Amino acid sequence: MVLVPHVLALGLYALAAALALTPFAGLRPAPRVLALGVPLLGIGAHVIGVARLTSFLGVAPTLSMLALFLMALQAASDGLFRASAVAVFTGPLATGLLGLALLIGLAPEGPPAAARGAWSILHITVSVLGLAMLALAFIAAALYLLQFRELKAKRFGAVFRLFPPLERLDQLNHLSLVLGFPTVTLGVLLGFGVRYAGGASVDAAQVVWGMLTWVVLGWAVGVRVVRHWAGRRAAFASIASFTAVLLVYVALKLAAPGTQRFL
Amino acid sequence: MSITVLGVNHRTAPLEVRERFAHERRDVPASLERVLAAGARGGVLLSTCNRTEFYLAEADVAVPEAVWAILSERLGGGRSASEYGYTRRDRDAVRHLYRVSAGLDAMILGESQIQGQVRDAWETSKAQAGPKAQAGPVLHRLFQSALLVGARVRSETGLATGAASAPSAAVAVAARIFTRLAGRSALILGAGDMAELAATCLASEGVRVTLVANRTYERARAIAEQMGARALTLDEAWEHFADADIVLSSTAAPHAVVTWDHVASAIARRGGRPLCILDLGMPRDVEPAVAQLENVFLYDIDDLQAVAAQAAVERRRDIPAAERIVSEEVERFWAWYGGLVVVPVLKEFRERLDQVRATELERALRRLAHLSPEDRGEIEHFSQTLLNKFLHQPTLALKEAAQAGRGYGLLEALKRLFGLERRDDP
Numbered sequence: 001m002v003l004v005p006h007v008l009a010l011g012l013y014a015l016a017a018a019l020a021l022t023p024f025a026g027l028r029p030a031p032r033v034l035a036l037g038v039p040l041l042g043i044g045a046h047v048i049g050v051a052r053l054t055s056f057l058g059v060a061p062t063l064s065m066l067a068l069f070l071m072a073l074q075a076a077s078d079g080l081f082r083a084s085a086v087a088v089f090t091g092p093l094a095t096g097l098l099g100l101a102l103l104i105g106l107a108p109e110g111p112p113a114a115a116r117g118a119w120s121i122l123h124i125t126v127s128v129l130g131l132a133m134l135a136l137a138f139i140a141a142a143l144y145l146l147q148f149r150e151l152k153a154k155r156f157g158a159v160f161r162l163f164p165p166l167e168r169l170d171q172l173n174h175l176s177l178v179l180g181f182p183t184v185t186l187g188v189l190l191g192f193g194v195r196y197a198g199g200a201s202v203d204a205a206q207v208v209w210g211m212l213t214w215v216v217l218g219w220a221v222g223v224r225v226v227r228h229w230a231g232r233r234a235a236f237a238s239i240a241s242f243t244a245v246l247l248v249y250v251a252l253k254l255a256a257p258g259t260q261r262f263l
Numbered sequence: 264m265s266i267t268v269l270g271v272n273h274r275t276a277p278l279e280v281r282e283r284f285a286h287e288r289r290d291v292p293a294s295l296e297r298v299l300a301a302g303a304r305g306g307v308l309l310s311t312c313n314r315t316e317f318y319l320a321e322a323d324v325a326v327p328e329a330v331w332a333i334l335s336e337r338l339g340g341g342r343s344a345s346e347y348g349y350t351r352r353d354r355d356a357v358r359h360l361y362r363v364s365a366g367l368d369a370m371i372l373g374e375s376q377i378q379g380q381v382r383d384a385w386e387t388s389k390a391q392a393g394p395k396a397q398a399g400p401v402l403h404r405l406f407q408s409a410l411l412v413g414a415r416v417r418s419e420t421g422l423a424t425g426a427a428s429a430p431s432a433a434v435a436v437a438a439r440i441f442t443r444l445a446g447r448s449a450l451i452l453g454a455g456d457m458a459e460l461a462a463t464c465l466a467s468e469g470v471r472v473t474l475v476a477n478r479t480y481e482r483a484r485a486i487a488e489q490m491g492a493r494a495l496t497l498d499e500a501w502e503h504f505a506d507a508d509i510v511l512s513s514t515a516a517p518h519a520v521v522t523w524d525h526v527a528s529a530i531a532r533r534g535g536r537p538l539c540i541l542d543l544g545m546p547r548d549v550e551p552a553v554a555q556l557e558n559v560f561l562y563d564i565d566d567l568q569a570v571a572a573q574a575a576v577e578r579r580r581d582i583p584a585a586e587r588i589v590s591e592e593v594e595r596f597w598a599w600y601g602g603l604v605v606v607p608v609l610k611e612f613r614e615r616l617d618q619v620r621a622t623e624l625e626r627a628l629r630r631l632a633h634l635s636p637e638d639r640g641e642i643e644h645f646s647q648t649l650l651n652k653f654l655h656q657p658t659l660a661l662k663e664a665a666q667a668g669r670g671y672g673l674l675e676a677l678k679r680l681f682g683l684e685r686r687d688d689p
Contacts, residue, residue, distance in 0.1 A: 028421065147439070151436075151439060151440065151560050152554070152560065154562065154566050154569075156566075156569060156570045156573055157573075160439060161425070163439075165438060165439050165440055165441055165442050166439070166440050166441075166537060167440065167441050167442040167537070168442040171442065228534065228535070229535070230534075230535040230536075231535050231537070231557075231558055232557070232558075233535075
């Protein structure tokens, strides 16, 4: 019964993405209760699906969890920041990630989750949550740059009308980055713990490149918090750091392909 | 019973005429008293800068004349106000008020201020016009439903979305830069009407106008006092660009007074905070190059009008949906209204025919004196049954028509055909 809630969540995420995109197609925006309710229903179904996974190892379960956290962060952004435009990115992204997870197959590829220990589950969950937060920071930065460009160019179209104010996007980027970085750090530390407890093997390349991306992320947080960067510069820093994470991941996956392990 | 609206608005009269018709709040009771004295059973006067309208219950022939006389006196010069005016009756009058309340008849399509003005007009008429001017349940229901129609149109359609005027566009643009406008500080340059209007719009969103700068200090002080701000000369203003969130400029200068140098030196001290400059001057007050500075968002009057025009286009798309709501609500009101008037007329109709039946029965029974009491009773029962049979179908049809909102026309026909004069109005 892992598949049914996942497929249901996929359908609801796709609907949520469509609802988020309709105003950009010149159609009337969906009522707020629908715009918030559909993703929340999808999250509910998805939580049930993830809770029934017997293994968190492998690309598919990780992608599924990443999609879940992205949608949860989307709902939080909408509820707390009135940043419904975030869904323009998170909706299709989460739908795509979950669809990919289902295509790869959510069947267990490793030992059952319980057998791997609570620390392992915690390591994976915290790391993926941190990654989702950094993705949200990236999305908020991208929205900021788009709105900035439209405002500077005096174009008063859909982006001007439907995207949140610049300051709010900057605040969302700041918060996601500042919360995301310690979360990722905690996830990495838990990973080391799991490794030294003998629960997982990590290549030297993964350690080196992982540390490098951690430093890049730390730099993006540092310039915001210590040097008080804001606005466009901070958005570029956020985008650059998340791009570094993605590039390193792709490089590591190319070096060691396969779907048995996320990293 | 009838509902009538008489008045003038921005479509029928130019501003210089409309401003003569406009009533201060204190003038309303006197004008309503005159209309009521002319024979109206109730009245509401809606007077805004764009319209002066009398909504009347039971306005017979003398009442419109009284209304036009009141307005003609205000117009002066022996001119007749009716030249600029219009009259709508019954269903058209209801539709007219609903369209007004919904913002469909407004100069700026969908503007929401009118709804408050409709509410005030009703409250004023109710409170100030005295017991004689009690507008009664019909006008009460009419105005309450008009407010609901306005709210429905605004919530169910996009008629009130976006900024449809340049000053409100200024607010919309600033709201795309700052998370919250409340608590932001604004610096006003110049003393133009447009800047004052836009400043008022911003202030209504909670923006604090902290500084007013003008070439003439005295003029700056006059406006600053109105807005609770501090007055400055223009030369003193530049350093304050470092603190203000919004700069609103509308000087009468023939050239740009805000240069790149003025703003650039202030931007360095802002720590990356955005600065929104709204240049409402004509010719422009701010050098266009200022827009190239990082975190400076400069908009001139053309930009704001472009925002307003776009909002207006989008609002126009929602006119059919808004008109549908108005039509639905007109029918609903008319169904209620038809039901309201049908009961007393039906009662009178039955009484009248029963009276005829009783008279004719008495006459017939006088001629048939030889009949036994049982037979006389039988004949009386027959007459009663016959009358009931005759009345059954018209009564049913009238009630059904009233429920469907078509009762009023049938009722008028019934009254004319049977000469029913007495009316038990609600």
